Amino acid sequence: MLNIAVCIKAVPDEECYNIIKFDPVMKTLIREGISMVINPSDLHALELALCLKEKLGGEITLISMGPMTVTTQLRECLSYGADEAYLMSDCIFGGSDTLATSYVLSKGLRHIGNFDLVLAGNESADGATSHVPSQLGEWLGYPHVMEVCALNIVDEKIAAVRKKADNYFVDYTVKLPAVFAVSRGMNKVRYPSIRGILSSKGKEIKVLTAESIPDLDISMIGLQGSPTKTGQLITSSFHRDCMLLDGSNEEIASAILGMIRPVIDD
Amino acid sequence: MEKPDLDKIIVYAEHKKGHLDPSCAELVGKAKELSVKYDDNVVIGAVVLGYEISEVVKDLSQTGVDYIWYTDHPKLTRYNSEYYALALEEAVRFIAPELILIAATSQGSELAPTVGARLKTGVAAHCVDIVADDNGQIVNIVPALGGKFLTEIKIPDVRPMISTVKPSVFVKKDVPANSNVQTVRIESKALDSYESRIWFVAESVKEENEKPIEEANVILCAGMGIVDEENWRKLNELAARLKCAVGYTRPVIDLGVVNNDHNMIGTSGKTIRPQLYVGFGVSGASHHICGMKDSQIILCINSDENADIFRLSDYKVIADCGAILDAMLELTGGLNG
Numbered sequence: 001m002l003n004i005a006v007c008i009k010a011v012p013d014e015e016c017y018n019i020i021k022f023d024p025v026m027k028t029l030i031r032e033g034i035s036m037v038i039n040p041s042d043l044h045a046l047e048l049a050l051c052l053k054e055k056l057g058g059e060i061t062l063i064s065m066g067p068m069t070v071t072t073q074l075r076e077c078l079s080y081g082a083d084e085a086y087l088m089s090d091c092i093f094g095g096s097d098t099l100a101t102s103y104v105l106s107k108g109l110r111h112i113g114n115f116d117l118v119l120a121g122n123e124s125a126d127g128a129t130s131h132v133p134s135q136l137g138e139w140l141g142y143p144h145v146m147e148v149c150a151l152n153i154v155d156e157k158i159a160a161v162r163k164k165a166d167n168y169f170v171d172y173t174v175k176l177p178a179v180f181a182v183s184r185g186m187n188k189v190r191y192p193s194i195r196g197i198l199s200s201k202g203k204e205i206k207v208l209t210a211e212s213i214p215d216l217d218i219s220m221i222g223l224q225g226s227p228t229k230t231g232q233l234i235t236s237s238f239h240r241d242c243m244l245l246d247g248s249n250e251e252i253a254s255a256i257l258g259m260i261r262p263v264i265d266d
Numbered sequence: 267m268e269k270p271d272l273d274k275i276i277v278y279a280e281h282k283k284g285h286l287d288p289s290c291a292e293l294v295g296k297a298k299e300l301s302v303k304y305d306d307n308v309v310i311g312a313v314v315l316g317y318e319i320s321e322v323v324k325d326l327s328q329t330g331v332d333y334i335w336y337t338d339h340p341k342l343t344r345y346n347s348e349y350y351a352l353a354l355e356e357a358v359r360f361i362a363p364e365l366i367l368i369a370a371t372s373q374g375s376e377l378a379p380t381v382g383a384r385l386k387t388g389v390a391a392h393c394v395d396i397v398a399d400d401n402g403q404i405v406n407i408v409p410a411l412g413g414k415f416l417t418e419i420k421i422p423d424v425r426p427m428i429s430t431v432k433p434s435v436f437v438k439k440d441v442p443a444n445s446n447v448q449t450v451r452i453e454s455k456a457l458d459s460y461e462s463r464i465w466f467v468a469e470s471v472k473e474e475n476e477k478p479i480e481e482a483n484v485i486l487c488a489g490m491g492i493v494d495e496e497n498w499r500k501l502n503e504l505a506a507r508l509k510c511a512v513g514y515t516r517p518v519i520d521l522g523v524v525n526n527d528h529n530m531i532g533t534s535g536k537t538i539r540p541q542l543y544v545g546f547g548v549s550g551a552s553h554h555i556c557g558m559k560d561s562q563i564i565l566c567i568n569s570d571e572n573a574d575i576f577r578l579s580d581y582k583v584i585a586d587c588g589a590i591l592d593a594m595l596e597l598t599g600g601l602n603g
Contacts, residue, residue, distance in 0.1 A: 012411065014412070014551075014553075017411060017412060017414050017551070017552055018552075018574075020411065020414060097388065098379065098389070099382065099383060099386065099387075099388065099389075102383065122534075123534050125412060125553075126410070126411050126412070127391075127410070128391070128392070128409070128412065128533050128534055129379070129389070129391035129392070130375055130379070130391065130534075131378075131379035131382070131389060131391060132379075134376055134379040134380045134383070135379050135380070135382070135383040137380075138380055138383035138384060139383065143347075143348060143462075143463040143464050144347070144376075144380075145347070145376075145464065146372075146375060146376050147372065147375075149526075160467070163372075164372070164526070164527075164528070165372040165373070166371055166372045166478075166528075167478060167528050168469060168470045168471070169469070169470040170466070170468070170469045170470075171466075171467040171468045171469070172464050172465060172466060172467055173464075173465045173467055174463065174464050174465075175463035175464075178463070183527070184519070184527070185519065185526060185527050226388070227386070227387050227388030227421050227423065227424040228388035228389070228390060228419050228420070228421055229419070229420045229421070229422060230417055230418070230419055231405070231417060231418030231419070231420060232417065232418055233410065233415045233416070233417050234407075234415065234416040234417065234418075235415060235416075236409070236413060236414065236415055236416045236552075236556075238555060238559050238577070238578045239577055239578065240564065240577075240578055240579060240580050241580075242576050242577070242579045242580065242581065242582050243580065243581050243582070244581075244582055244583075244584070245565075245581050245582065245583045249585065249589050249590055249592070249593040250593050250596070250597070252583050252585065252590060252593065253590055253593035253594040253596070253597055254597060256544065256565065256583075256590070256594060257508075257594060257597055257598065259542060259563070259565065259581075260484050260508055260510065260542060260544065261508070263483045263484055263541040263542050264483060264484050264508055264509050264510060
């Protein structure tokens with residue numbers, strides 16, 4: 001029986017990136033009309049949890065930090081077959097950077113129970129710092145491995161993992177409990193079953209506020225607990241004057257080869 | 267310019283098989299550039315960890331750094347995130363720098379947030395630039411929303427500040443070697459007593475002739491418009507004949523034609539700046555653009571004349587990329603080689 005926690009983040013839908021506008025006066029994103037989705041990498045972490053549960057039995061607990069609207073994404077995760085979901089939501093969590101976010105999540109996980117595995121997506125689609133899994137491991141005092149693309153449980157105390165490292169792979173065994181950041185290449189995410197969708201409707205999403213966690217150090221969370229301060233957003237616009245290559249396919253191919261050949265590597 | 271609180275910048279010097287990672291020179295170049303802004307009044311140091319690394323330390327002394335701090339310990343024989351984080355944390359506490367630059371390689375991407383958490387300080391991830399503002403404060407420029415926007419990150423109150431930078435984001439500069447480099451060995455007490463909970467088992471062998479995509483002069487890049495496995499095979503055949511590297515976008519991985527994401531180009535993959543980038547069916551999503559926008563010449567083939575990638579291209583071809591691939595194969599030894 002494995003107790004598995006999966007960290008979930010709601011992010012703006014990538015499909016909406018091209019319509020996200022920037023308010024030049026307020027220096028913020030205009031989020032209106034932007035739909036939120038489950039961070040794609042997190043679904044691969046959830047898929048791993050579901051596979052492990054099918055094989056070895058256990059419980060899957062979801063945890064997220066964010067506004068109350070994230071209940072939508074957590075409910076969707078429940079429909080895949082997770083057992084429980086916790087949303088850490090409190091306005092004083094707002095403005096947390098990765099250090100503060102991982103602190104809040106670590107306190108939430110400690111409050112909920114004991115886990116053998118804590119899984120997260122390797123990176124979020126929006127911030128993409130890939131900091132939270134390692135930092136969560138540090139706060140929890142667990143070993144942590146990033147970019148995990150294969151994982152097996154050897155016994156209750158040990159996991160065997162394959163980590164993608166630049167252009168090669170490294171295999172490790174890791175003492176549990178541990179935090180693993182799951183790479184998107186690890187698995188193919190299933191579709192939720194009709195039964196899963198129906199049963200998720202009735203499940204309660206438990207909300208944890210700052211008050212729910214007695215030993216939460218307020219100075220470590222939100223803006224004051226965040227060493228990094230985010231400044232202005234700059235619209236990154238790149239533009240080059242583009243010339244059309246025209247002609248028959250053969251002429252075009254010849255022109256492209258004419259550009260490639262002088263600069264190819266030795 | 268005044269330097270309110272910047273005395274030391276250190277670069278984490280990664281090395282593999284006795285060779286310094288190319289990112290090291292890129293980071294030292296940036297540190298030097300920042301130092302010039304502060305009237306050259308900043309010590310530029312490097313930290314290097316490993317076992318029996320005297321050669322690496324020697325190479326490092328030629329990179330233009332003023333100081334080298336190194337920890338030489340059997341537990342650092344190969345990269346282990348726990349031992350390396352412990353040794354780096356120990357070195358940083360000893361050196362007390364204001365700014366640490368770490369390459370966002372596989373290793374650096376683990377070490378930076380880990381050490382950041384241990385020191386309870388901030389880490390700016392995947393900086394595309396690091397500058398000093400008018401008040402002498404360090405400003406990190408980082409991509410947001412997959413590179414659709416850029417944003418500034420400052421770490422005003424906590425030291426050290428940590429910045430990570432993907433390989434190839436900064437151009438390597440020739441920094442003259444300092445003839446009077448100070449080398450300091452750090453004796454690690456913490457490593458002696460710590461036993462890691464992560465054990466190395468095995469490492470996949472990298473093909474010797476496989477050059478990192480960051481170092482390729484020409485990159486043929488597949489986008490979703492490549493459509494199927496047949497075109498993917500053709501693209502690889504063409505690349506093999508021309509000795510070019512092959513990269514791809516995220517949707518190509520999702521198509522299932524690539525079996526790993528080593529050479530994915532974009533915010534969560536590699537950053538490249540080749541002499542020539544040729545995109546086949548690349549649409550131009552912001553997270554991909556973020557990883558290839560600094561290519562010297564960008565040529566793209568796409569059947570959609572309104573593809574976003576054309577706004578960033580020097581040359582465009584509005585055509586089916588399969589047909590162009592066929593024509594290019596014909597001209598390089600025939601369709602079937």
